[in-house]
Amino acid sequence: MMQERSRPDGDPLRGYADYAQPHDFAAPRAAPPSPNSAPASASALMNHPYASYGNGASQSQFLNAEPYRDDPAGTSYPPASPNNSGLLLPLAPGSSGPAHTERRVAGGRRPARGRWVFLGVALVVVVAAAVVIPLYFAVIKKHHDDSASSSSSSNGTSPSGKTVVSAISGADGSTVTTSSGETFVYNNSFGGYWLADPSNPFLDGAKPNSWTPALNQSWTWGTDRVYGVNLGGWFVLEPCASFSSLLPSLVCRCCCLRRLPSVRPCSLPLSSPPLAVSLTLAQSYPPALFQPYPSAPDEWTLTSLMRADGTLESTMTQHYDTFITEQDIAQIAGAGLNWVRVPIGFWAISTWADVGVDETGATVAEPFLEGVAWPYIVRLFGWARKYGLRVNLDLHTAPGSQNGYNHSGKLGQINFLNGPMGFANAQRMLDYIRVIVEFITQPQYANLIPMFGIVNEAFLPDIGKDVLTSFYLQAHNMIRGITGVGEGHGPYISIHDGFQGVPLWKGFLTGSDRIILDTHPYFAFDGAPNNAPIATGLGTGAGGDGVAPGGTWPKQACDSWAGSLNTSRIQFGVTVAGEFSNGYNDCGKFILAGYTLEYTEKKSDLGLYLNGVNGTTHFGGDCSLFMDASTWNDTLKAGVKAFAMASMDATQDWFFWTWKVRHPLSISLCDGFSNDNVHTQIGPALDGVVQSPLWSYSLGLQNGFMPTDPRDSAGYCASLGTESVPFNGTFQSWQTGGVGAGTIAASDTASFGAWPPATLSSVSVAPTLLPTYTPTTSIPTLTWTTPTPTAAGSGSASASAPTITASVGSGWFDAADTTLVMTAVAGCTYPDAWSALSSAVPAVCTGTPAA
Numbered sequence: 001m002m003q004e005r006s007r008p009d010g011d012p013l014r015g016y017a018d019y020a021q022p023h024d025f026a027a028p029r030a031a032p033p034s035p036n037s038a039p040a041s042a043s044a045l046m047n048h049p050y051a052s053y054g055n056g057a058s059q060s061q062f063l064n065a066e067p068y069r070d071d072p073a074g075t076s077y078p079p080a081s082p083n084n085s086g087l088l089l090p091l092a093p094g095s096s097g098p099a100h101t102e103r104r105v106a107g108g109r110r111p112a113r114g115r116w117v118f119l120g121v122a123l124v125v126v127v128a129a130a131v132v133i134p135l136y137f138a139v140i141k142k143h144h145d146d147s148a149s150s151s152s153s154s155n156g157t158s159p160s161g162k163t164v165v166s167a168i169s170g171a172d173g174s175t176v177t178t179s180s181g182e183t184f185v186y187n188n189s190f191g192g193y194w195l196a197d198p199s200n201p202f203l204d205g206a207k208p209n210s211w212t213p214a215l216n217q218s219w220t221w222g223t224d225r226v227y228g229v230n231l232g233g234w235f236v237l238e239p240c241a242s243f244s245s246l247l248p249s250l251v252c253r254c255c256c257l258r259r260l261p262s263v264r265p266c267s268l269p270l271s272s273p274p275l276a277v278s279l280t281l282a283q284s285y286p287p288a289l290f291q292p293y294p295s296a297p298d299e300w301t302l303t304s305l306m307r308a309d310g311t312l313e314s315t316m317t318q319h320y321d322t323f324i325t326e327q328d329i330a331q332i333a334g335a336g337l338n339w340v341r342v343p344i345g346f347w348a349i350s351t352w353a354d355v356g357v358d359e360t361g362a363t364v365a366e367p368f369l370e371g372v373a374w375p376y377i378v379r380l381f382g383w384a385r386k387y388g389l390r391v392n393l394d395l396h397t398a399p400g401s402q403n404g405y406n407h408s409g410k411l412g413q414i415n416f417l418n419g420p421m422g423f424a425n426a427q428r429m430l431d432y433i434r435v436i437v438e439f440i441t442q443p444q445y446a447n448l449i450p451m452f453g454i455v456n457e458a459f460l461p462d463i464g465k466d467v468l469t470s471f472y473l474q475a476h477n478m479i480r481g482i483t484g485v486g487e488g489h490g491p492y493i494s495i496h497d498g499f500q501g502v503p504l505w506k507g508f509l510t511g512s513d514r515i516i517l518d519t520h521p522y523f524a525f526d527g528a529p530n531n532a533p534i535a536t537g538l539g540t541g542a543g544g545d546g547v548a549p550g551g552t553w554p555k556q557a558c559d560s561w562a563g564s565l566n567t568s569r570i571q572f573g574v575t576v577a578g579e580f581s582n583g584y585n586d587c588g589k590f591i592l593a594g595y596t597l598e599y600t601e602k603k604s605d606l607g608l609y610l611n612g613v614n615g616t617t618h619f620g621g622d623c624s625l626f627m628d629a630s631t632w633n634d635t636l637k638a639g640v641k642a643f644a645m646a647s648m649d650a651t652q653d654w655f656f657w658t659w660k661v662r663h664p665l666s667i668s669l670c671d672g673f674s675n676d677n678v679h680t681q682i683g684p685a686l687d688g689v690v691q692s693p694l695w696s697y698s699l700g701l702q703n704g705f706m707p708t709d710p711r712d713s714a715g716y717c718a719s720l721g722t723e724s725v726p727f728n729g730t731f732q733s734w735q736t737g738g739v740g741a742g743t744i745a746a747s748d749t750a751s752f753g754a755w756p757p758a759t760l761s762s763v764s765v766a767p768t769l770l771p772t773y774t775p776t777t778s779i780p781t782l783t784w785t786t787p788t789p790t791a792a793g794s795g796s797a798s799a800s801a802p803t804i805t806a807s808v809g810s811g812w813f814d815a816a817d818t819t820l821v822m823t824a825v826a827g828c829t830y831p832d833a834w835s836a837l838s839s840a841v842p843a844v845c846t847g848t849p850a851a
Contacts, residue, residue: 460498487737550642588692
């Protein structure tokens, strides 16, 4: 899966220029190899997969709908009535949204039988032509023309010498056959089509819908809208999202504290009164898998325990293989979405067996499963390409932890750009960023992955803005040294706002090349009761009651986010909401800490404590209602949907967290916070209902509380009277890779160009006196590799793999980039790089560079 690259050693404090030499920016970017191919015949249009459930019951009745589940379940929760209220807002438009050119127009009277047959045949011809002709000219002929002068072809020839066409494509109603031989029907009523050629897995011609450019067409920021969804909990485990067979993540002490800028991780006291704790797991697999791991709060601990009992690789492989499927990706395209955000861990590339010594002098090794996720990430790239979805690849973890949250890999301390090992961990992080950039900048991936998030949610209050800016500048210069500068040269670089909001980043690195500001707006974690009613009315559309849905929440989303994000587009540049959800309150299982808590003295409280096991939910109402969408009536669904549409319109370019949330199985453990008191008792299975419905896009589609067409959100904030901050859709030239890109203001270079930075938090000495690594070990190069497909129904037999005739690339875009990667200096003793904040700064060690 990975190759080794070598070169003589270098300076451990090297600058970005030593990583790579810039390319000739005037040189045209190479196009990916592509075969001569032709599309398969198009199928007739079918119904959209997310048809509405229910029978239009009044707000006092619950819909008679089967709750969403991943497998069959038993009885459902008893119904719970939402708090309805009177009109709180002026009447809002119905949820149907603005008219679209794709919408059908009602016909007139029925024609005679003969004429009807004729028109039916004509319609089939028109529909087929509408799909096949644009597909042919936009994709197949384009690739034929592009590759006509090439000496190689991915198409075979028959004995007669005729070309054998191998491309496969389909539109709404077509049947998809997966690599394992399974089939499903592709449902896409928005004009999208899929495209796949087994001999050339890099064919960039698919479109998810009619309004999104195909992958081989230009994406224009400010004109094209991001309608995206996260694939959370897949390649980076979070108790908040993964919920698969391997996620016990049961902990009786401080937990995630996710996205709470005002609260430091694990700052809550551990001396709270004992609790009766009900924790939850997925019931997809035998519960015995979880019993050995009653105290794992993060992937570090979980993989350590699995490694110790020999189940790590098999269990994680099963999770990577099954949590998200090709059909999920097809459904995302069919839902009118056009991007996916894919969080990955650095251990998809490599881990270190020695990151220093702990307080006992024992060597600490990173327990994460090295490299096994990568083939599944590559497989995801292929699925996204097949259905025309662009990828925002997000490096979700950093060595040492960038925020102390469990989704950084290890819960606890921040040792990235902070403390005695802060600089050394940043050196490692730059290497991981570099390896990924070299892979995704290859022509095979340039169209598919236009955005790369280099550090997820770095905790700015501890790290400091100046230090973080220095790292971002260093990473920017390193990346552009590899990709070149300007539009078409590598992905946009995405950075997070550090939990400080977008206004702080006004004027950031003027003249930089294509940097995106990513913000994660949530109400769920603001610490407020958030108990204003959301089930207020059905709106003024068809079947409405004339009362605006959502109560105050839709306008609050618009007022809070619309102006600030548009202002950021003017003052910073491209700005996106990399995460948001329908979670206006902090109810729901496995959203943050992943645990349902019942205080001994308050057993009626079934709410989720998103702020950790020893925290409390802030919601001022009864959380049980928001943990089972099967009990929701039309009014509550309309309110949640209105909040979703307002959030979409307010943020404009967005990624919902997350696509899929699995249902739990009840587990009871923990009499107190001491691990000595931990015990496990597998409780009765619940009914398979997703207990965090406000965080599942797919569940919302299937149950009617998400818009089936995301474009319906356009203009929603204006309809509520939110004062707009006009943005004309045009960014400054340098912000999108035009004139001036890559020429950073001299004042910024003077202020932030030093590497290492002048100071780091949590240490009293200069970073030049801190432990460092040396770039003297071979480079782990990522390559194109996918899991061996398994024949459908066989369980283990391999399906026949196609012969790949297109170039898969070397995994390394810039052949001039030969500098080695970081490793420990031989002879030097380092403190544990993941737990060094209380360690004394070791004496400067020059050591002997490793051979």
